[in-house]
Amino acid sequence: METSNTTWTNICAANDLTPNAGICALYNEQQVAIFLCKQTNNVYAVANYDPFGGANVLSRGLIGSTQDIIYVASPLYKQRFNLSTGECLDSPDHKLKTYNVRIENDQVQLKEAS
Amino acid sequence: MSKQRVIVVGNGMVGHKFIDTIIGSDNHNFEVITFSEESRLAYDRVQLSYFFSGKTADDLALTDAAYYEENGIKFVLNDKVVDLDFPNKNVITASGRVESYDKLVLATGSFPFVPPIPGNDQEHCHVYRTIDDLENITESGKTSKVGVVIGGGLLGLEAGNALVNLGVETHIVEFAPRLMAVQLDDGGGALLKRKIEELGVQVHTQKATTEIVAGEQCRYRMNFADGSFLETDMIIFSAGIRPQDELARSCGIAIGERGGIVINNHCQTNIDDVYAIGECALWENFIFGLVAPGYQMAKVAAAHMQGDKETEFTGADMSTKLKLLGVDVASIGEVHGQTPGAQSYTYHDEIEQVYKRLIVSADGKKMVGAVLVGDVEAYGTLLQLKLNDMDLPANPSVLILPAAGGEEAAGMGVDALPDTAAICSCFDVSKGDIKEAVAAGCCSMGDLKESTKAATGCGGCSALAKQVLDSELASLGFEVNKDICEHFAYSRQELADIIRVKRIKTFSALLAECGSGIGCEICKPAVASILASYWNDYVLEDEHVGLQDTNDNYLGNMQKDGTYSVVPRMPGGEVTPDGLIAIGQIANEFNLYTKVTGGARVDLFGAQLHQLPTIWKKLVDAGFETGHAYGKSLRTVKSCVGDTWCRYGVKNSIGFAIELENRYKGLRSPHKVKFGVSGCTRECAEAQGKDFGLIATDGGWNLYFGGNGGMRPRHGDLFASDLTDEQVRTYIDRIYMFYIRTADRLQRTSVWLENLEGGIEYLRKVVVDDSLNINAELEAEMQNNIAHYQCEWKTTIESPEKLKRFKHFINSQEQDSGLVYKIVRGQRFPLEKEIEVTELV
Numbered sequence: 001m002e003t004s005n006t007t008w009t010n011i012c013a014a015n016d017l018t019p020n021a022g023i024c025a026l027y028n029e030q031q032v033a034i035f036l037c038k039q040t041n042n043v044y045a046v047a048n049y050d051p052f053g054g055a056n057v058l059s060r061g062l063i064g065s066t067q068d069i070i071y072v073a074s075p076l077y078k079q080r081f082n083l084s085t086g087e088c089l090d091s092p093d094h095k096l097k098t099y100n101v102r103i104e105n106d107q108v109q110l111k112e113a114s
Numbered sequence: 115m116s117k118q119r120v121i122v123v124g125n126g127m128v129g130h131k132f133i134d135t136i137i138g139s140d141n142h143n144f145e146v147i148t149f150s151e152e153s154r155l156a157y158d159r160v161q162l163s164y165f166f167s168g169k170t171a172d173d174l175a176l177t178d179a180a181y182y183e184e185n186g187i188k189f190v191l192n193d194k195v196v197d198l199d200f201p202n203k204n205v206i207t208a209s210g211r212v213e214s215y216d217k218l219v220l221a222t223g224s225f226p227f228v229p230p231i232p233g234n235d236q237e238h239c240h241v242y243r244t245i246d247d248l249e250n251i252t253e254s255g256k257t258s259k260v261g262v263v264i265g266g267g268l269l270g271l272e273a274g275n276a277l278v279n280l281g282v283e284t285h286i287v288e289f290a291p292r293l294m295a296v297q298l299d300d301g302g303g304a305l306l307k308r309k310i311e312e313l314g315v316q317v318h319t320q321k322a323t324t325e326i327v328a329g330e331q332c333r334y335r336m337n338f339a340d341g342s343f344l345e346t347d348m349i350i351f352s353a354g355i356r357p358q359d360e361l362a363r364s365c366g367i368a369i370g371e372r373g374g375i376v377i378n379n380h381c382q383t384n385i386d387d388v389y390a391i392g393e394c395a396l397w398e399n400f401i402f403g404l405v406a407p408g409y410q411m412a413k414v415a416a417a418h419m420q421g422d423k424e425t426e427f428t429g430a431d432m433s434t435k436l437k438l439l440g441v442d443v444a445s446i447g448e449v450h451g452q453t454p455g456a457q458s459y460t461y462h463d464e465i466e467q468v469y470k471r472l473i474v475s476a477d478g479k480k481m482v483g484a485v486l487v488g489d490v491e492a493y494g495t496l497l498q499l500k501l502n503d504m505d506l507p508a509n510p511s512v513l514i515l516p517a518a519g520g521e522e523a524a525g526m527g528v529d530a531l532p533d534t535a536a537i538c539s540c541f542d543v544s545k546g547d548i549k550e551a552v553a554a555g556c557c558s559m560g561d562l563k564e565s566t567k568a569a570t571g572c573g574g575c576s577a578l579a580k581q582v583l584d585s586e587l588a589s590l591g592f593e594v595n596k597d598i599c600e601h602f603a604y605s606r607q608e609l610a611d612i613i614r615v616k617r618i619k620t621f622s623a624l625l626a627e628c629g630s631g632i633g634c635e636i637c638k639p640a641v642a643s644i645l646a647s648y649w650n651d652y653v654l655e656d657e658h659v660g661l662q663d664t665n666d667n668y669l670g671n672m673q674k675d676g677t678y679s680v681v682p683r684m685p686g687g688e689v690t691p692d693g694l695i696a697i698g699q700i701a702n703e704f705n706l707y708t709k710v711t712g713g714a715r716v717d718l719f720g721a722q723l724h725q726l727p728t729i730w731k732k733l734v735d736a737g738f739e740t741g742h743a744y745g746k747s748l749r750t751v752k753s754c755v756g757d758t759w760c761r762y763g764v765k766n767s768i769g770f771a772i773e774l775e776n777r778y779k780g781l782r783s784p785h786k787v788k789f790g791v792s793g794c795t796r797e798c799a800e801a802q803g804k805d806f807g808l809i810a811t812d813g814g815w816n817l818y819f820g821g822n823g824g825m826r827p828r829h830g831d832l833f834a835s836d837l838t839d840e841q842v843r844t845y846i847d848r849i850y851m852f853y854i855r856t857a858d859r860l861q862r863t864s865v866w867l868e869n870l871e872g873g874i875e876y877l878r879k880v881v882v883d884d885s886l887n888i889n890a891e892l893e894a895e896m897q898n899n900i901a902h903y904q905c906e907w908k909t910t911i912e913s914p915e916k917l918k919r920f921k922h923f924i925n926s927q928e929q930d931s932g933l934v935y936k937i938v939r940g941q942r943f944p945l946e947k948e949i950e951v952t953e954l955v
Contacts, residue, residue: 012924020632020660021667023919026926034924038622039632049932054466055676056922056932060664064634066600073635075664075672080635093442 008102008109017043017108022072024048024059027110032099033059034108035083037070044083045101045110050074051094058096120419121205121215122148123195123361128392128408129221130156130176135416137185144419146187147213149205151194152244155179160405163272165248166279174245198365200385217387217419220362220375221412224355224393224403229264233326238333238348242273251350255280258347260332262286264323265352266293271438273350274315278439284315285344287336289353291320297434297445301462302485305469309441309488318344357394357401370396379426381415389415402430406539413542431501431539435486435493444490447483447500449473456482461514463488470514472496479505484514494578502535528581537582538575543568545582552586559583598859599636602629606784606859609637610644614855619649620657639663640859643746646782647854648895650902659919665744668920669906670726673719675933675944678726680706680718681743682733683779686753686771686791687714696736704729707941713750713788715741720942722929724921730907739779739905746860747782748789751775752800756793756810765810767793770839777843778850780903784857784866787850790821802829805863806846811835815842819849819874820867828864831874834882844893848881851892 011025017036025032031048048056053076061072063083071080071089080089086096100111120136122129125148136144157174165174182189190207197206204214226241228234238254241247255261261277263270266288277284286293292303293310307317322339329335332345357374359367368376368384374396381389391411393403402408407430417425435444448456455476462469468488475482481499486492492514499506499513507513533546543566551565559576562568562583569576597603602624604612609624618624621641625633633641642661665671670678682697689697697716701708704725706718721729730740742748751774754760756767771791778787790801791808801807807818813836821830834845857866870876879885910916922930935942 016918016924018659018919019656023924024922026923026928031923031930037632051466053674053676055674056930057664057672057676060667060672060676062635062638062663063632063660064636064638065631066634067631070632076674076676078635093437 006111008100008104008111011108011110014103014106014108020063022059022061022063024056025108025110027099028112030097031056032110033061033072034101034110035059035063035072037063037083040070042070043101043103043108044070045099046072046081046083046086047097049096050076050079051088051096052077052079052091117145118143118216118419119214120144120146120217120219121213122146122219122221123205124148124221124223124358124392124394125150125152125156125189125191126221126223126392127156127159127176127405128223128412129219131409132219132221132391132412132416133182133187134177135413137187139416139420141420147190147215148187149190149193149195149207151192152246153192154245155182155189155191157245159243162242162245162248163275165245166252166276171245195361198361198388200365200388203387215387218389219415220367220383220388220390220394221392222358222361222394224401225358226351227354227356228351229323229353231323231326233334234349234351236326236334236349239326240348240350242269242276242350242352248276251276251348252280254348255282258282258333260285260346261348261350262336262344262346263350263352265354266290266317266319267296267352267354268294268434268436268438269355270350270352271310273352274310275439277350278313278315282347285346286310286315286317287321287323287344288317288319289322293317293319294443294445297449297485298443298487299449299471299485301460301471302443302445302469302487305462305467305487306438306441306443309467310439313439315439355393355401355403357396359394362390362394370399374401377411377427379414379428380418380423381411381427382418389418391415397427398429400429402432404430404432404434406430407432409540410542431497433497433500435490442486442488442490444486444493445484446493446496447473447481449483449485453482459511459514461511461516463516468516472510472514474506474510478510481506481510486514489516491577494575494581498531498535498578502532504530528578528585531582537579538566538568540575541567541570543579548579548582549586552583552590556583557587598640599634601625601631601633601637604628606640606644607856609641610647610855613641613644614648619645621645621661622657633661635663636859639666639746640784642666643782643784643859647899650780650782650899668723668726669730669740669744669910670721671744673944676930677720677722677933679743680721680726680729680733681711681715681741682738683741683775684715685775685779686751686768688768688772689715693736693738697733697738700729700732700736703732705942707943711750714752715750717743720935722922722933724929727911727917727920731911734905734908734911740907742780742906745780745782746785747780748775748778748787751789751791752804753791754793754798756791760793762796763793763810764812765793765815767791767799767808767810770808770815770842771799774843774846777900778846780906781850781854781899783850783854785860785862787863803827804830806830806849808842814838817842817845819877820864822862822864826864830864831867833874833878845881847896848889848892849877851896852877852880852888855892 019038022033022035032045033048035044048058050057057075061075063072070083073080081096086098088094098113100113102109156176193207193209195205196208204212206212226243240251261282262285263273264287266286274286293306323336324339325337327335329345333347335343335345337343359375362375363369375390375394377390377395377397381391383390392408411427414425414427433446456473458471458473460471471485473482484496531545535545537543556562556565563570569579638661701718707720709717711717751771753767753771757763788804789806790799790804792799792801793810802818803821803823807830809816815837816835817833818830819833822828934945936945
């Protein structure tokens, strides 16, 4: 599939997303975890690879909040990653790649962060 | 008595430390004056690089005029001391100022060494030492496309980072064959190089620059001894430091052969009343280019001046831990094989790019040194082992091996450290100091930093300091906040009461009722469990999906590589040959690793998400149900065959075990629950080690409660004797439900029972005598649960909508490419990283 880094790519239908949970998408040969948070009504996209557990599992983590930060907790060893910035809250040295994500015409779309 | 006049020449980190020590000693017999040739008072040179990520000179300042004035410290900036008059005890500055002293401290620091290469003095050639240097580098950066750092040591890499931050194409040129030649070995240096190159920095090792001439593409061209060249617009020299001993040398103070002001163990020079500290000082023919030893010297000199002749400088540990260009690097002790017979353990993970080498003494008992690149988690532990000369564990490799599933990283408990162990070497804070601080009321890292300054220097000790703090707090029995998390100001038991009384059915309703935020990985699964315990809904209802740990969500136990295990229920451990054959065929078809568990059933490992529904469809078709191995719920009822086959059996334990397993299967609880049913007092089912245990006697069943295996084995307490089947069912219904109502999250029955005021006696009153008048309620709740049981896998595979979630990618049929296996004993296992032991040359 040819995709460009500078345009939005359709990934799946908006209702393929599970409220308050994650899915994994294949985008530009990368695994991307996409989350829909109902309470904040936001979608987030970060790399699916858990740098601590060394496995592609973050889409299967729980999302939560601490103060105003929305994060995903790894299902393996529970490290938390800020969904907006990719930063690990428990070990600031680690940071996930983040992606631009939006819902447009009932389609979930991804774009490389500039 | 008139005050002693102390003059401190140089107001760098060490000079300031000396002054701060005098201030802190509350000794009012000193009048201190400090001179600096720079325009600023002391600032944190260790953190200098942060200047490029937005920190200002003020942020880096270690002190300010107000603090000095408040404490009676006089300071003179922009005026260099140019002469010392020892007979009259005067210092003379460039501006002609003359000040007398009683004691003189030289803290003149060091200057960057610029190799004598022709062309090294051009406009865009810089060094990396002061804030002024950094400002000049920033200016050059604005008109440069390419930048080169000469020197691949510690400071050179920091300078490289500065160039990256300026957005110029960055090169590092090093004369030695590897980066950080002093601190790292070949393996560590090679990995560091690889990591840095991945960040777009080009590293050129074994290059000797012979001249800098005009370039063709860029401003300059650097010609190398091997005939190659590199073009660049700017150059930063970072080829090491030299002690700033010019003033001392010109005034006749003893200087080492290769520079440095010679000092003794009290930091005294050969001239009376003249001390030298920090990077300008030469102790035992050694210059210490790190801040921690400089700080030690400052304290020694201050102590000596105040009459303390005991405190001596006796060398310093040169271990370092730092982050260079985003790469974690640490080095401890001797890493170049100086110790005869030393051997080493090497852990090298090329996938994760981690290199760790632990060098141990010939007899393997003591640590000699260590190199860590990419993962410096072990630094704190290793440093303590080295500094305190502690004995290594029997198998030292665990110190550098990654932690196995779920366990804490291997290491040594902080409790093992002596009170004298230095935790923070920047500020010389020992474990004993932290204990004192805690005893004096400090109970957070913030408090600790404020009262002891621990972890406020390089920060390398913060994890260790936190561990000591936590361990101290725990040993002092500090009250633990029982709130489940920041989203609910209630304990699990209180939440359970709210849910039951207000008949709340969803997490969002509970959040609206009494919570805040969106919840988290602590409260969501806990609430999901309570909801399931009371209402026993299908756990994958849309409302519940976002609440469950992945294990509950995909109805399997996630393994370390992200695949799942599959455990069909085998009540009582009983299985027909056909059932066993069916499981074997399915395992074969999907190449699942197969093992019999401790709970007397079969565990199949390595199923990928998309395979789970097919595997379960086949299992359900063969007559199996989910074993709930993934849930905080009833796991297994272990049993023996009892009087059906066994010569000694007293009752039908296997029959009763199967009945009980079917009665309570699927029931969610605060933690997992296991049963055992033994057919006679020989206790082959190990029932006393289970949450609920039954042992058959001639008079009926003896019911035990609160047993546990695992980390803290415990035998169950005898709850009642000689019970009928019916009594057993009733009592267990009540105890089980009472536990579900009142236990904390993840609290096993053993711990719950121990924390229950009145213990087993009290439980008996509630369950047998109905002292709380709740038994009817408890029984009704249990009945409701039993009536609503469903095999979650059966429900799931019948719902196409739910199955949508069981694939790795939402938009592709591809599988996770990250799964790699090896074959051991005829079955597959996730690929492990290897460890090798090598002999040092």
